[in-house]
Amino acid sequence: MNAITDALIITKRQLLQLARVPEVLIFSTIQPVMFVLLFRYVFGGSIATGDPGGYVQLLMPGIFVQTTAFTLAATASGLAEDMTKGLIDRFRSLPISRSALVFGRTLGDGLLNIVVLSVMGLAGFIVGWRPSSGILKIGLAFIFLLAFGYSLSWVGIFAGLSARDARVVQNLSFLITFPLTFLSNAFAPTTGMPRPLQYVAEWNPVSTMVAACRELFGLQNHFGATAHSFPSQHPLTMSLVYMVVILAIFVPLSVRKYSHANKK
Amino acid sequence: MKSIVAEHLVRTYRNGEVKALDDLSLDVEEGTVLSVLGPNGAGKTTVVRVLTTLLTPDSGSATVGGIDVLKHPEKVREIIGLSGQYAAVDETLTGWDNLVMFGRLYHLGKKESVARAEELLERFSLTESARRPIKTYSGGMRRRLDLAASLIVQPKVLFLDEPTTGLDPRGRQEMWGVIEELVKGGVTLLLTTQYLDEADQLADDIIVVDHGKVIARGTSDALKKQVGGERLEVVVDQAHISATMDAVAKVSGHTASLDEGLRKVSAPVTTGATALIEVLRLLDAGGIHPLDVALKRPSLDDVFMSLTGHVAEDQVVVSETGRGKKKEKLDKKSEAKS
Numbered sequence: 001m002n003a004i005t006d007a008l009i010i011t012k013r014q015l016l017q018l019a020r021v022p023e024v025l026i027f028s029t030i031q032p033v034m035f036v037l038l039f040r041y042v043f044g045g046s047i048a049t050g051d052p053g054g055y056v057q058l059l060m061p062g063i064f065v066q067t068t069a070f071t072l073a074a075t076a077s078g079l080a081e082d083m084t085k086g087l088i089d090r091f092r093s094l095p096i097s098r099s100a101l102v103f104g105r106t107l108g109d110g111l112l113n114i115v116v117l118s119v120m121g122l123a124g125f126i127v128g129w130r131p132s133s134g135i136l137k138i139g140l141a142f143i144f145l146l147a148f149g150y151s152l153s154w155v156g157i158f159a160g161l162s163a164r165d166a167r168v169v170q171n172l173s174f175l176i177t178f179p180l181t182f183l184s185n186a187f188a189p190t191t192g193m194p195r196p197l198q199y200v201a202e203w204n205p206v207s208t209m210v211a212a213c214r215e216l217f218g219l220q221n222h223f224g225a226t227a228h229s230f231p232s233q234h235p236l237t238m239s240l241v242y243m244v245v246i247l248a249i250f251v252p253l254s255v256r257k258y259s260h261a262n263k264k
Numbered sequence: 265m266k267s268i269v270a271e272h273l274v275r276t277y278r279n280g281e282v283k284a285l286d287d288l289s290l291d292v293e294e295g296t297v298l299s300v301l302g303p304n305g306a307g308k309t310t311v312v313r314v315l316t317t318l319l320t321p322d323s324g325s326a327t328v329g330g331i332d333v334l335k336h337p338e339k340v341r342e343i344i345g346l347s348g349q350y351a352a353v354d355e356t357l358t359g360w361d362n363l364v365m366f367g368r369l370y371h372l373g374k375k376e377s378v379a380r381a382e383e384l385l386e387r388f389s390l391t392e393s394a395r396r397p398i399k400t401y402s403g404g405m406r407r408r409l410d411l412a413a414s415l416i417v418q419p420k421v422l423f424l425d426e427p428t429t430g431l432d433p434r435g436r437q438e439m440w441g442v443i444e445e446l447v448k449g450g451v452t453l454l455l456t457t458q459y460l461d462e463a464d465q466l467a468d469d470i471i472v473v474d475h476g477k478v479i480a481r482g483t484s485d486a487l488k489k490q491v492g493g494e495r496l497e498v499v500v501d502q503a504h505i506s507a508t509m510d511a512v513a514k515v516s517g518h519t520a521s522l523d524e525g526l527r528k529v530s531a532p533v534t535t536g537a538t539a540l541i542e543v544l545r546l547l548d549a550g551g552i553h554p555l556d557v558a559l560k561r562p563s564l565d566d567v568f569m570s571l572t573g574h575v576a577e578d579q580v581v582v583s584e585t586g587r588g589k590k591k592e593k594l595d596k597k598s599e600a601k602s
Contacts, residue, residue, distance in 0.1 A: 002371065009368045016365075017356045020397060086352035090413070093316050094369050095341040 003097035010104025014078075015111065028074070028112065029119045032067040036120060039063065039187065040127045047188070053130055060121075060129045061141075061213035062186030065206055067120065068113055068149035069181050072156040073173035075109045079160030080169040088258075098259035106153040113149045117142060133218030141216035144239065148209050151243040154250035161257045186210045202229045205242040211235030265330075267421050267452035268292040268315060273324035275310055275476075284310040285321065286476035292454055292469070297447055299467035300456040307476035308456035309349065312425045315454070316346045329420050345414030345422045349429060352410060353398055359385060359409050360394040363416065370417045384412040388442065404435030411442065422446065424455045428462060440465055460562065464488075472571060480571050488562060496539050497530040498547070499556040505529065508554070511546040515539050533559070 018025045036059075044055040079102075082088050091101050121129075121142075131138050156173065163169040183197065184190070184206040190198050201207055212235040214220075231238040268291060275285040284307050292298040300308050313319035315326055317337035326333040329343045353362045360381055367377030385394045388408040398406060407427060414422065427443065428436040443466055447453055457463050463470045464484045472480040472487070480487060496516060500508045505522065508529045512520040516531035516539070523530070533539040540559050547554055 005371075006369060009365060013354065013357070013361075013365055016361055017354070020356050020358070020361070085355070086348055086350045087354060089313075089318055089348060090346070090352035091369075092318055093341055093344065093346045094366070095338060095371075096369050 003100055003103075006096040006100030007104040007107060010101050011108040011111065014105065014108030018112070025112070025115065029116050032063060032116060032120050033123045035063050035066070036060070036123050036127065043187070053128065056124065056128045057130070057217075057219055058214065059187065060124045060131075061217055061219075062184075062210050063124075064117060064120065064145050064213060065148065065184075065209045066181040066186055067116060068145050069152060069177050069206060070174075071109050071113060071149040072152040072159070072177055073170060074112070075105060075153045075156030076159040076163070076173045077166050077170040078109070079105060079157055080163040080166040083160065083163065084166055099255045102157050102254055102258050106150060106157060109153050109156075110146060110150045113146055117145060131217035133216060137216045137218065141213045144209070144212060144216065147243055148205075148239070151246040151250075154247060154254055157254040158250050158257060161254060180204060181206050184210060199229075202232050205239065207231065208235040208238040208242065212239045265294045266291045266327075267294040268298070268326075268328050268454055270311065270315060270326040271324055273311065273314055273321045273326065275314065275319065275321045283476050285314070285324075287324075288473065288476055288478055289324075290471055290478065292452055294452050295450050296468040297453040297455060297466055299463035299470045300454065300473055301458070301460065301463045301470055302456075302473040303458060306473045308473060309425055310476070311473075312346070312348075312423050312454070312456060316344055316423050317341055342417075343420045345417075345419035347407075347411045347414040347422075347424050347427060349426045353406070353413060355398045358395050358397055359390050359401070362398065362409065363413060366413045367416050372416070380416055384415060388412050402435070404431050404438055407431065407435070407439060408442065411439075415446070419451065421452045421454070424453065426456050426458065429458065436462075474571075493562065494533055494536060494539075495530050495560045495562075496533045496543060497528055497556075497558045497560055498543065498554050499526065499528045500547075500552060500554050502527060504550075504552045507550055507552060508547065511543055511550065511552075514546065515543045527555075530560075 039059050040056050044059070047055045049055055049058055079088075082091075088101070092098075131141075159169055159173055163172075183201050184204045185201060186206060190201040190207065193201055208231045211232060215235065270291070271289050273285045273288045274283070276283050286307075288307065288311060290298065290300070290311070300311065302308050310319065314321050315328055315333060317333055317340050320334065328340050331339045331343070333340050353359075354365070357365070363381035363384055364377045367380050368374070372380060382391075382394075385391045388411070390405060390409060390412070393401060393405065398409065401409065411424070411427070424443070428439050431439060440462070443453070443455070447466070453466075455463075455466060467484065470480075470482060470484055470487055471478050496512060498508055498512055505527060509520040509522060512529050512531045516533050518531050520529050520531040522528070535542075537559065540557065544554075544557065
């Protein structure tokens with residue numbers, strides 16, 4: 001199928017970019033590793049979890065999810081840059097499948113996530129993270145994380161295509177993802193929040209993802225233990241539903257936006 | 265056979281506030297070069313975007329290579345090449361990377377893509393810098409690489425949107441050479457430009473656009489005739505103005521006009537450099553030493569002056585990224601008025 005090879009060529013372009021400017025890859029892995037170390041040693045001492053292994057066990061799933069959530073910003077700003085530089089016009093004038101470019105880019109950002117998550121996992125292990133559930137479930141958790149990043153990548157595609165300026169997109173996507181990742185159970189229990197916020201935090205896809213990962217890594221989800229809402233009771237199911245919904249909305253929307261030359 | 269036909273294209277922005285294309289029609293005979301000449305914001309880029317399937321017009325129709333642009337855009341994309349105002353290549357990648365990638369996207373095999381990339385790099389004198397990232401290229405090199413990328417599958421119809429804007433004189437000369445080569449190879453070319461000399465150099469036919477409309481069409485000679493050809497201009501001291509006006513009028517055969525502020529005497533001439541020599545002889549005989557003497561070829565300003573009665577002013581531009589209205593006025597010297 002031509003559409004698939006086209007998409008893979010676009011993905012290859014992204015990998016080639018990383019090979020030509022390796023700093024990008026280095027910095028995109030340093031940042032989450034820095035988060036791991038900061039949270040582990042700054043907050044880790046003062047948050048008692050009552051679990052063996054301490055805060056870092058709860059922290060790692062939170063940071064994994066946060067990092068994959070930032071895929072949104074990465075995808076969006078990368079695409080916006082191509083837009084402003086006129087590269088998208090060139091791709092559009094080529095006899096390639098209209099969805100190839102956007103599929104290729106989400107795939108590329110997904111591959112980058114594999115590298116980033118591996119490095120983070122290793123950093124976590126060094127500072128004491130010990131998932132206890134066995135290799136299968138751990139693997140499943142990582143697949144889940146990649147899928148989450150991939151679905152958010154599509155939101156990023158849409159944001160990038162709608163943008164006028166690469167910098168605006170970058171800032172805007174951080175403005176969305178940052179509160180989203182903190183208004184969750186990722187770093188602290190939701191039970192300490194004011195009631196309305198608790199409600200938001202429980203339904204937040206980041207929370208369901210974090211809770212799902214904690215389960216898969218063999219932890220009880222302490223940070224949402226007192227919550228009785230559906231998402232906190234069924235985080236795995238709920239996370240899947242969120243991903244499917246995001247993809248169902250943003251894949252057609254983005255492909256349409258890309259091929260709709262009128263809009264530009 | 266006509267390779268490009270556009271009929272009654274209309275395209276408005278901002279709910280009809282800005283008319284980028286206002287009932288614009290054009291056609292290009294196969295194997296010839298049409299230059300679309302006009303100031304910024306005249307609609308040049310918009311017409312290229314419509315013909316290259318990037319933009320749908322509000323109304324009107326167009327065919328490229330006999331294929332309907334609106335009905336079968338994917339077929340049009342197979343036979344066209346496009347090189348825009350901004351070099352649309354991946355700047356972090358090398359020239360070689362870019363051309364191989366585009367080759368692959370045109371569905372050439374791996375080996376074929378590499379062979380084609382190397383051939384094009386050689387042809388555009390980029391072999392030495394092939395392994396350097398585009399970021400390190402000069403403006404002229406970027407444009408050449410961009411052009412190379414649009415030639416990967418030897419398009420039947422080529423669109424070049426202001427291929428030399430922003431290049432230094434040497435870069436322009438090189439680009440012209442490259443384009444002339446291509447035209448010899450038989451490609452049909454639609455080229456937009458702000459420079460009359462560029463259109464003159466490269467095109468068989470020229471259309472002049474203003475406010476999204478075609479305001480004149482013809483060969484470069486025909487347009488020049490319409491504009492009035494060259495003007496002889498002499499700048500002298502205040503004391504010698506009247507004597508100079510007589511001399512210039514004598515050489516020209518027309519009454520000379522005077523720009524008092526600049527002390528510039530001018531008149532249309534048809535004999536080119538000969539007129540220059542004649543007027544210098546006359547002035548010298550009269551003991552007048554001119555401060556400046558020039559033979560001015562008609563500029564875009566002059567074309568506009570004679571066609572529309574106003575100087576080519578950049579119009580409100582709806583920028584490509586939709587950033588809003590951007591009004592740029594070039595510092596236009598209204599020489600034509602003198």
